[in-house]
Amino acid sequence: MKEIALHIMDIVQNSITANATLIEISLEIESREDTVSVTVKDNGKGMSREMLMHVTSPFVTTRTTRKVGLGISLFKAGAENSGGSFTIDSEEGKGTELSAVYVLDNIDRPPIGDFAGTAHSLIVCNPAIDFVIRVVIDGREDALDTREVRKVLGQDVPLDLPDVSAWLKENLDEVFPSEYVMF
Amino acid sequence: MKSLQELEAIRNRMQGKVDIRKNDAEKRVVVGMATCGIAAGARPVLQAFVDEVATRGLSDVVVSQTGCIGVCRLEPIAEVFMPGQEKVTYVKMDAEKAKRVVAEHLVNGNIVTEYTIGYYEKNNA
Numbered sequence: 348m349k350e351i352a353l354h355i356m357d358i359v360q361n362s363i364t365a366n367a368t369l370i371e372i373s374l375e376i377e378s379r380e381d382t383v384s385v386t387v388k389d390n391g392k393g394m395s396r397e398m399l400m401h402v403t404s405p406f407v408t409t410r411t412t413r414k415v416g417l418g419i420s421l422f423k424a425g426a427e428n429s430g431g432s433f434t435i436d437s438e439e440g441k442g443t444e445l446s447a448v449y450v451l452d453n454i455d456r457p458p459i460g461d462f463a464g465t466a467h468s469l470i471v472c473n474p475a476i477d478f479v480i481r482v483v484i485d486g487r488e489d490a491l492d493t494r495e496v497r498k499v500l501g502q503d504v505p506l507d508l509p510d511v512s513a514w515l516k517e518n519l520d521e522v523f524p525s526e527y528v529m530f
Numbered sequence: 531m532k533s534l535q536e537l538e539a540i541r542n543r544m545q546g547k548v549d550i551r552k553n554d555a556e557k558r559v560v561v562g563m564a565t566c567g568i569a570a571g572a573r574p575v576l577q578a579f580v581d582e583v584a585t586r587g588l589s590d591v592v593v594s595q596t597g598c599i600g601v602c603r604l605e606p607i608a609e610v611f612m613p614g615q616e617k618v619t620y621v622k623m624d625a626e627k628a629k630r631v632v633a634e635h636l637v638n639g640n641i642v643t644e645y646t647i648g649y650y651e652k653n654n655a
Binding site (some may be wrong): 348352353356357361363364416417418421461464465467468471472473496499500501503504507508509510511512513514516517520 | 533563569585
């Protein structure tokens with residue numbers, strides 16, 4: 348994966364497959380600590396202790412069509428290759444939380460990539476799921492919570508309607524400014 | 531979060547109009563977004579579909595994502611479902627091809643034959 352945002356897209360698929368109704372994605376850039384941190388937290392079905400112990404192995408997957416699953420192992424390897432770290436925690440019936448910390452100033456850290464576009468596609472293509480998109484850049488925090496958007500729109504106007512989609516994109520571009528795409 | 535007023539304006543404009551989407555005559559695009567698809571470049575394809583549908587104001591089109599469609603070597607893959615018609619599978623997609631599929635297939639109802647899996651398999655056997 349060439350961008351951190353692509354890993355996020357991939358990891359969120361797991362949350363969707365786990366029937367999550369709320370997915371929280373957090374991206375923090377802290378230059379003083381020399382870190383880029385990504386956290387994906389969902390309220391999906393979670394996994395057993397046993398599965399959790401083996402899930403970062405590329406030879407573990409829940410899919411039945413083949414025996415390899417690369418998403419989580421690639422995410423972990425990407426963070427660790429930059430000198431960072433990776434953690435995953437999960438509880439059956441409660442949800443899963445993954446966190447990857449990259450060393451900001453490291454040649455092997457992939458660029459953040461199109462985080463706003465990724466978040467936008469995820470929201471618009473999964474209108475039944477709520478997302479909290481939170482970005483912290485050197486202490487300045489901004490967020491978009493689709494539950495708040497839904498409160499304004501009411502029940503009859505879905506999030507994937509063209510006008511709403513355009514509004515979401517505009518706001519996500521403010522939450523994650525485009526100058527950080529190649530950061 | 532800014533411009534909640536703008537969002538309220540959208541709600542007021544759209545209320546009562548969105549019932550059209552609730553019937554089954556809905557057009558659907560599904561993009562394969564498993565690890566294989568994403569690594570092959572599926573995200574720009576998904577984004578192109580999402581943006582093009584929003585720009586053209588196509589409220590009868592739903593863009594969604596799915597896991598591995600099963601033919602990873604032909605990713606990025608997009609499937610188009612038109613009401614009353616058989617599914618069309620497009621392979622080796624990119625953002626430009628996605629825009630053309632929106633214009634020709636979703637808007638005008640003409641399948642873009644040279645991007646389909648059938649055409650690809652026949653010419654690359």
